Amino acid sequence: MTRSSGTSGRLAAAARWFLSKFLGAVFVLWAVTTLIFFGIRMIPGDPAEAILGGPGSQASAAALAQVRADYGLDQPLVAQYFGQLARLVQGDLGNSYSLRLPVASLLGEQLPATLTLAVLSLILAWVVALGLATWSTLAGRGASIVSSGLEIVGAAVPHFWLASVLILLFSINLGWLPPVNTGSAEGLILPVVTLALPLAGFLGQVMRESMLNATTSPFALSARARSETEGGVLFRHSLRHAAIPGIALSGWAFGSLISGAVVVETIFARPGLGRTLLSAVTLRDIPLVTGVALVSALAYVLVMALSDVAERVADPRVRAS
Amino acid sequence: MSMMSKVRRRIPGRTSQAHRKVTVPEMLAGAVVLFLVAAVAFPAALAPFDPLAINPADGFQGPSLEHWFGTDESGRDIYSRVIFGARPSLLIGAVATAIGIGLALVLGSLAGLGGKALDFGVGRLLEVLFALPGLLLALVFIAIAGPGVVTSTVAVGLSTAPGYARIIRGQIIQVRGSGMVEAAVVLGRTRWQIVRRHLLPNALSPVFVIATLGLGQAVVWASSLSFLGLGEPPPAAEWGAMLAAGRTYLTTAWWMTFFPGLFIVFTAAASTVLGRGLQRRMVR
Numbered sequence: 001m002t003r004s005s006g007t008s009g010r011l012a013a014a015a016r017w018f019l020s021k022f023l024g025a026v027f028v029l030w031a032v033t034t035l036i037f038f039g040i041r042m043i044p045g046d047p048a049e050a051i052l053g054g055p056g057s058q059a060s061a062a063a064l065a066q067v068r069a070d071y072g073l074d075q076p077l078v079a080q081y082f083g084q085l086a087r088l089v090q091g092d093l094g095n096s097y098s099l100r101l102p103v104a105s106l107l108g109e110q111l112p113a114t115l116t117l118a119v120l121s122l123i124l125a126w127v128v129a130l131g132l133a134t135w136s137t138l139a140g141r142g143a144s145i146v147s148s149g150l151e152i153v154g155a156a157v158p159h160f161w162l163a164s165v166l167i168l169l170f171s172i173n174l175g176w177l178p179p180v181n182t183g184s185a186e187g188l189i190l191p192v193v194t195l196a197l198p199l200a201g202f203l204g205q206v207m208r209e210s211m212l213n214a215t216t217s218p219f220a221l222s223a224r225a226r227s228e229t230e231g232g233v234l235f236r237h238s239l240r241h242a243a244i245p246g247i248a249l250s251g252w253a254f255g256s257l258i259s260g261a262v263v264v265e266t267i268f269a270r271p272g273l274g275r276t277l278l279s280a281v282t283l284r285d286i287p288l289v290t291g292v293a294l295v296s297a298l299a300y301v302l303v304m305a306l307s308d309v310a311e312r313v314a315d316p317r318v319r320a321s
Numbered sequence: 322m323s324m325m326s327k328v329r330r331r332i333p334g335r336t337s338q339a340h341r342k343v344t345v346p347e348m349l350a351g352a353v354v355l356f357l358v359a360a361v362a363f364p365a366a367l368a369p370f371d372p373l374a375i376n377p378a379d380g381f382q383g384p385s386l387e388h389w390f391g392t393d394e395s396g397r398d399i400y401s402r403v404i405f406g407a408r409p410s411l412l413i414g415a416v417a418t419a420i421g422i423g424l425a426l427v428l429g430s431l432a433g434l435g436g437k438a439l440d441f442g443v444g445r446l447l448e449v450l451f452a453l454p455g456l457l458l459a460l461v462f463i464a465i466a467g468p469g470v471v472t473s474t475v476a477v478g479l480s481t482a483p484g485y486a487r488i489i490r491g492q493i494i495q496v497r498g499s500g501m502v503e504a505a506v507v508l509g510r511t512r513w514q515i516v517r518r519h520l521l522p523n524a525l526s527p528v529f530v531i532a533t534l535g536l537g538q539a540v541v542w543a544s545s546l547s548f549l550g551l552g553e554p555p556p557a558a559e560w561g562a563m564l565a566a567g568r569t570y571l572t573t574a575w576w577m578t579f580f581p582g583l584f585i586v587f588t589a590a591a592s593t594v595l596g597r598g599l600q601r602r603m604v605r
């Protein structure tokens with residue numbers, strides 16, 4: 001990096017950063033589309049037949065020809081490929097084979113539910129993880145045992161089992177919460193907890209280590225020398241240090257949330273991208289699968305860019321380098 | 322490599338006694354592994370019943386002295402099914418991990434040894450694969466290749482590969498810049514000799530750790546896929562498939578879901594604890 005001073009230098013650097021992120025996103029979207037497009041054509045089988053319900057459907061020759069014409073499958077491969085890319089640039093993701101509706105509008109309908117679930121789970125996971133890290137920094141041994149226990153839970157408990165156990169406990173035995181989505185806020189509690197707990201265990205582990213290092217670091221010592229209270233050291237210095245590795249793991253957290261959403265939305269019968277993806281995969285509805293893959297790839301790129309920014313804000317060492 | 326580890330051990334403060342002592346969780350994890358190995362090797366010796374024998378009169382029995390984990394809708398003994406399920410479940414996990422690490426070795430070596438252009442190309446490919454994290458890549462692969470045990474195993478392997486590849490690439494690049502490679506170059510060793518004697522052995526030692534850590538993850542992901550109906554179909558005594566079958570009866574027969582899941586948790590927890598333990602001993 002060149003050391004440019006002044007506002008214009010900083011603006012230029014920001015513009016360069018933005019451009020590189022934008023080009024990166026375009027590249028990823030192109031590559032995902034291309035991999036799926038050619039991947040599906042390397043597998044034996046007639047796509048037109050798949051659209052009409054697979055080889056068992058005994059579709060007539062006329063129906064097959066009609067579908068080929070409708071979906072442009074009678075055109076040469078290269079024309080199909082560039083046609084798809086051209087439509088993608090215009091925001092057209094094609095039509096779902098199974099639902100016969102535009103993929104873009106289907107995804108638009110499903111996105112808010114998954115976004116709500118994921119954001120709430122992320123917030124809960126951060127609160128629990130930061131709480132655990134703070135607690136084990138202050139309270140020592142007992143708290144560290146609980147935290148490392150939860151960390152193993154985070155790494156080892158599959159979402160589908162955790163969801164089942166929570167349903168057994170809170171819906172069937174205690175009757176406190178609905179076992180499936182009812183559209184109410186109450187119905188959100190179990191899905192959010194299911195997604196948040198494993199994530200909190202994982203984040204808590206790295207945050208705890210970073211926080212412990214921070215409380216024994218020279219800057220904490222000098223803060224204490226300035227007669228800063230332990231609480232002040234904790235909230236003004238250590239908490240920030242706990243957050244930094246959490247931010248760095250945002251990509252991982254995104255992966256955990258989105259794969260968890262597939263399972264959780266299915267178990268709790270919630271609408272959303274995850275359940276849409278699962279039914280699209282089961283029915284081999286390629287345009288819909290491609291659509292979900294593109295939306296989540298775009299979300300991933302966005303999350304990574306945001307975590308870049310957040311890391312710069314939280315960590316002065318990154319800004320200096 | 323043995324030379325390196327000897328040198329490393331002599332550095333004071335690097336490997337203290339505390340790092341080598343076996344902890345309580347590690348002992349428990351070891352016990353779980355021993356039990357699982359026994360279940361994989363001699364399931365008939367541990368299981369009191371035939372895992373597939375149907376006996377409808379005994380259906381939906383809760384846990385008892387005769388049926389420790391209860392019975393399913395067809396009166397099959399859940400405990401016996403869990404024991405017999407160890408073999409397919411762990412095999413799928415192990416094969417998936419092997420596929421993931423195999424792919425990662427190829428990609429990581431290409432990137433680390435193949436020069437700038439290849440490194441750039443592999444780097445971009447990994448970037449794309451990382452944008453479909455967790456189960457997403459596996460699900461996209463299954464959408465293309467169709468569901469089933471084989472494709473779901475390959476799918477899990479494929480989705481673990483990018484993470485492993487990044488670690489292996491980093492390791493190779495680190496070793497490549499180390500003093501021993503410089504010394505080997507000065508001594509006139511050929512490129513292939515250096516790769517074989519120095520780069521691969523040193524880059525492979527962390528692979529052992531990530532394989533241990535990754536096995537549990539692979540078992541969890543593979544069972545998730547069969548739970549979602551994309552892997553092994555239900556009559557089989559595979560853990561994820563057993564959970565999928567139990568889902569229908571969650572309100573009436575909780576044991577059908579609880580116990581197979583518990584074994585997945587034990588497996589993954591043991592692999593995590595042992596992997597962390599190895600990591601602590603090798604890296605420091």
